Structure formats: C-alpha cells, structure tokens
Amino acid sequence: xxxxxxxxxxxxxxxxxxxxxxxxxxxxxxxxxxxxxxxxxxxxxxxxxxxxxxxxxxxxxxxxxxxxxxxxxxxxxxxxxxxxxxxxxxxxxxxxxxxxxxxxxxxxxxxxxxxxxxxxxxxxxxxxxxxxxxxxxxxxxxxxxxxxxxxxxxxxxxxxxxxxxxxxxxxxxxxxxxxxxxxxxxxxxxxxxxxxxxxxxxxxxxxxxxxxxxxxxxxxxxxxxxxxxxxxxxxxx
Numbered sequence: 075x076x077x078x079x080x081x082x083x084x085x086x087x088x089x090x091x092x093x094x095x096x097x098x099x100x101x102x103x104x105x106x107x108x109x110x111x112x113x114x115x116x117x118x119x120x121x122x123x124x125x126x127x128x129x130x131x132x133x134x135x136x137x138x139x140x141x142x143x144x145x146x147x148x149x150x151x152x153x154x155x156x157x158x159x160x161x162x163x164x165x166x167x168x169x170x171x172x173x174x175x176x177x178x179x180x181x182x183x184x185x186x187x188x189x190x191x192x193x194x195x196x197x198x199x200x201x202x203x204x205x206x207x208x209x210x211x212x213x214x215x216x217x218x219x220x221x222x223x224x225x226x227x228x229x230x231x232x233x234x235x236x237x238x239x240x241x242x243x244x245x246x247x248x249x250x251x252x253x254x255x256x257x258x259x260x261x262x263x264x265x266x267x268x269x270x271x272x273x274x275x276x277x278x279x280x281x282x283x284x285x286x287x288x289x290x291x292x293x294x295x296x297x298x299x300x301x302x303x304x305x306x307x308x309x310x311x
Contacts, residue, residue: 081299081300081303084296084299084300084303085149085152085300087292087296088145088149088293088296088297088300089146089149091289091292091293091296092142092145092146092149092293094289095138095139095141095142095145095289095290095293096139096142098135098138098286098289099135099136099138099139099142100135100139101135101282102131102132102134102135102138102286103131103132103135103136103139105131105135106128106129106130106131106132106135107128107132109127109128109131110128110129110132127174127178130170130174131174134167134170134171134174137163137167138167141160141163141164141167144156144159144160144163145157145160145164145293145297148160148297149300152300152304153304154301154304154305157297157300157301157304158301160297161294161297161298161301164290164293164294164297165294167290168287168290168291168294171283171286171287175283186265186269189265189268190222190265193222193264193265194222194227196209196210197210197221197222197227197228197231198231200231200239201231201232207239210239210241211239211240211241212241213264213268214239214241214242214260214264215241215246217264217267217268217271218244218260218262218267219242219260219262219263219264219266219267219268220238220239220241220242220259220260220261220262220263220264221238221242221263221264222263222264222265223263223265223266224261224262224263225238225242225256225259225260225261225263227263228242236252236253236254237251237252237253237254238251238254238259239251242254242259242260243258243259243260244258244259244260245258
C-alpha cells in the first residue's frame with residue numbers, strides 16, 4: 075500500500091537524505107584514504123591507534139554507502155523490513171562514529187607519542203635509506219621544521235653539530251645545511267609543528283562530523299516515520 079499525504083513528503087525528503095548519505099560515504103572513504111596517505115608519509119607503522127584511524131574511517135564510509143543502498147531500496151519499495159533494517163544500521167553507524175570520536179580524544183596523546191617515537195626511529199635511517207630520507211626531507215620542507223623536537227636532534231644522527239639536512243633550510247639549496255647559520259634554518263621540531271597543523275584542522279573535522287551526525291539523525295527520524303506509516307497501512311489492510 076502506497077504512503078499518502080504528508081508521508082509522500084517524508085519519502086521525498088528521505089530520498090534527498092539518502093543522496094546525502096552516499097555523498098557522506100564517498101567523502102569518508104576519500105578522507106580515510108587521505109589520512110592513510112598522510113600516515114604513510116609520516117611513517118607511522120604498526121597497529122597503533124593512529125594507524126587504525128583510516129581503516130575505521132574507510133570501513134564506516136563503505137558501510138554507510140551499503141546502508142544508504144538498503145534505505146533506497148526500502149524507500150522505493152516501501153518495504154517494512156528494509157526500512158527497519160535501515161534505521162537500525164544507521165543507528166549502529168552513529169554509535170560507531172561516537173565510539174571513534176571518544177577513542178580519538180582518549181588516545182590523542184598516545185598518537186602523538188607514537189608519531190614522535192616513529193619519527194625518531196626513522197631519523198636513524200636517514201643516511202641508510204634513500205626513501206626514508208626523501209620522506210623526511212619532504213616533511214621538513216612542507217611543515218618548515220627540523221628534527222623531531224628541534225634541529226639539534228640531527229647532531230646525534232649526522233655526528234656533527236655543524237650540519238643538518240638541506241631540507242631544514244629556510245631557502246633550500248644544495249649544501250645549505252652544512253656549516254649552517256641558525257637564523258637560516260627552521261629550528262622548531264616537526265612533531266610540534268605537525269601537531270599544531272592537526273589542531274588547526276580539528277574544528278573543520280568537528281564541523282563536518284556534526285553535519286554528518288545531523289543528517290544521520292534526520293534519516294533515522296524520517297525512516298521511523300515511514301516505517302510507522304507502512305505498518306499502519308498493513309494494519310488497515
């Protein structure tokens with residue numbers, strides 16, 4: 075039995091929200107891939123909370139896309155079971171996102187500690203591995219930093235206090251890191267610089283998360299309204 079009256083409007087709005095869910099799902103997958111690429115560049119290794127973050131984001135994005143498909147089928151066919159399933163799965167996604175947000179807050183210091191540890195470990199391989207050297211140089215140039223805590227970290231690696239990688243220089247040229255002038259290099263460490271960059275983007279991420287949560291809540295409400303309407307139609311029949 076087809077829905078009537080105000081439920082037609084609810085059904086239309088639910089279609090719009092399902093499109094928004096698909097867009098959010100694609101966005102989450104893209105963000106997850108982007109975070110994974112950043113972590114690869116920052117050489118985070120192992121099953122740490124930080125390394126698991128992109129996996130969680132991509133998984134939630136893929137699951138949200140599947141749920142949106144279920145919701146689309148249920149709305150189109152006005153199927154009671156599919157709509158109930160859609161509402162339940164969407165509620166589970168919200169719980170997972172909430173748990174991920176709490177875990178991210180709880181483990182924020184551990185992620186920083188793991189990154190600092192990995193950065194220092196990879197500094198040890200700077201002169202031994204060209205790929206590692208390339209990644210560290212790219213990071214130091216991009217974030218305008220030098221070393222983990224500060225530029226003096228390189229003294230133990232390069233075995234001299236008169237040399238840092240050329241990527242530490244304000245104006246990068248070949249050999250600029252040898253017999254350097256402190257005023258001509260970036261002295262701040264990369265761990266702190268990258269931490270500042272991440273904190274500056276937290277508000278954007280939080281706003282996006284709130285937007286997605288709002289859309290999901292609307293989806294659950296509209297799905298429940300449609301479920302109630304479909305059930306009423308069955309009872310009338």
